[in-house]
Amino acid sequence: MGHILFALATFAVVLMIGWLWLTVLSVPVVLELAAPGLRHFFTRRGTLQLIAQFPFRPVSVSFVAGRRIGRQAYLKVHDSENNLRLPELPERARVLVRHTGRIWIAGPDERGRLVAMTRGLAFLTRGRVVDR
Numbered sequence: 001m002g003h004i005l006f007a008l009a010t011f012a013v014v015l016m017i018g019w020l021w022l023t024v025l026s027v028p029v030v031l032e033l034a035a036p037g038l039r040h041f042f043t044r045r046g047t048l049q050l051i052a053q054f055p056f057r058p059v060s061v062s063f064v065a066g067r068r069i070g071r072q073a074y075l076k077v078h079d080s081e082n083n084l085r086l087p088e089l090p091e092r093a094r095v096l097v098r099h100t101g102r103i104w105i106a107g108p109d110e111r112g113r114l115v116a117m118t119r120g121l122a123f124l125t126r127g128r129v130v131d132r
Contacts, residue, residue, distance in 0.1 A: 002037065003033060003034055003035070003036045003037030003038075004034050004037040004038065004041070006033055006034075007030045007031070007033040007034035007037075008030075008034075010026070010029070010030055010033060011026060011027075011030045014026040014030075036088075039088070043126050046113070046126065047115055047124070047126055050106050050107050050109060050113060050114065050115045050126075051106050051115055053106075053107075053109065054106040054107045054108075054109070054114075054115075055106065056104045056105065056106045056115075056117065057104065057105060057106075058102050058103070058104050058119075059077055059078075059080075059102065059103060059104075059105055060077070060078040060079070060101055060102055061075040061076060061077055061078065061084065061097065061101065061102065061103055062075065062076050062078070062101060063075060063076070063094075063097070063098065064076050064083055071087075071088050071089055071090065072085065072086065072087050072088070072089070073085075073086045073089040073094065074086075074130075075097070075103070076132075081131075081132060082129045082130065082131060082132065083129070083130050083131070083132055084105070084114070084116065084127050084128070084129060084130070085127055085128050085129075085130045086116055086125055086127040087125070087126070087127070088125050089125065090123065092121065092123075093118050093121055093123045096118050096119075096120065096121055097118060100118075100119070102119070103116050103117065103118055103119075104116070104117045104118070104119060105117075105127075108128075108129045112128050112129040112130070113126060113127070113128055114126070114127050114128070114129065115127070
């Protein structure tokens with residue numbers, strides 16, 4: 001919720017300045033600021049359903065080399081033929097996963113969706129099981 005409020009406050013300040021070109025140029029910046037909050041808002045119900053349906057369990061993982069695109073991460077699950085694709089994995093969570101080699105997941109459901117969490121860090125994201 002904080003991301004959305006910060007983006008709205010930024011846009012309000014730009015509107016108060018009153019320059020048309022600044023308002024037009026600020027729209028992509030405001031959307032970028034609001035994106036994490038909007039993503040969380042739209043996926044919240046599905047995330048809560050997955051957490052209620054499946055208990056969290058630890059899995060040993062390692063990063064798939066050469067598959068990083070921005071904040072997206074591909075993780076190889078040991079003792080499995082599938083990889084995990086996490087669309088949003090911040091750098092501090094990457095460091096923790098690289099150091100411990102473990103994440104906690106709830107799921108996957110019949111569509112391959114899951115919720116991933118790192119231990120000791122306030123981080124929770126939705127992901128998907130993908131074929132290697």
